[in-house]
Amino acid sequence: MKLTSQVIVSSKIEETVAMLESQQSDERIIKISEEEKSFSVDDAKEAIAKAYMASEETTVIILSAKVFSPIVQNKLLKVIEEPPKNKEFILVTQSKSTILDTIRSRLPIRVLSEHTQELELGIDITHLSLASVYDFTQEHKRTNAKEMMFIVEHIVKKAIASGNYDLDEKSLDLFSNSYVALDMGSPPQFVLNGVLLKLLARKKR
Numbered sequence: 001m002k003l004t005s006q007v008i009v010s011s012k013i014e015e016t017v018a019m020l021e022s023q024q025s026d027e028r029i030i031k032i033s034e035e036e037k038s039f040s041v042d043d044a045k046e047a048i049a050k051a052y053m054a055s056e057e058t059t060v061i062i063l064s065a066k067v068f069s070p071i072v073q074n075k076l077l078k079v080i081e082e083p084p085k086n087k088e089f090i091l092v093t094q095s096k097s098t099i100l101d102t103i104r105s106r107l108p109i110r111v112l113s114e115h116t117q118e119l120e121l122g123i124d125i126t127h128l129s130l131a132s133v134y135d136f137t138q139e140h141k142r143t144n145a146k147e148m149m150f151i152v153e154h155i156v157k158k159a160i161a162s163g164n165y166d167l168d169e170k171s172l173d174l175f176s177n178s179y180v181a182l183d184m185g186s187p188p189q190f191v192l193n194g195v196l197l198k199l200l201a202r203k204k205r
Helices: 013-022 041-051 070-081 114-119 130-139 145-162 169-183 188-201
Strands: 006-009 028-034 059-065 087-093 109-111
Touching: 013 028, 013 059, 013 087, 013 145, 028 041, 041 059, 041 070, 041 087, 070 087, 130 188, 145 169, 145 188, 169 188
Parallel strands: 006 087, 006 109, 028 059, 059 087
Antiparallel strands: none
């Protein structure tokens, strides 16, 4: 998933935002989220103010909420229509039908299903290799613990669903313990590497 201006429609807003953050490389990310209520006019004003902050690096402004009212969308319209230099806007919301035509005409809309989100992790779990494990862990050097929980969860789900691994009770315990380790402050890249190497060791020959 590219960090370019767009509207993403997803039933799992928080997980979708985490997935976007996991794609970060050289970009700077700014998040303004309203998990339990609609995006407010004050939130829109904050987003606009941050958009006009000078920056030489690409800045991705992620705005997420269950609902973006017409008033809020009209407030954001000008900055979305003529974004300042090096600024990208990503709106994450639950309903495609609430997005105004004026916004639709300026931003592509992408509707995610749970299946789509799993495939966007960037690693082929079904055909795991030592090279792909190394590359993937290198890509996630800066991924934080919260985002890593999302990634590990979907890797494990994908591995179980594939039927390509001999997963015993000890293996499943290791995966469960990885969440605890992340919560307790273990380095996310270290936890990810451990999970992927364990899967590789249990891969059916």
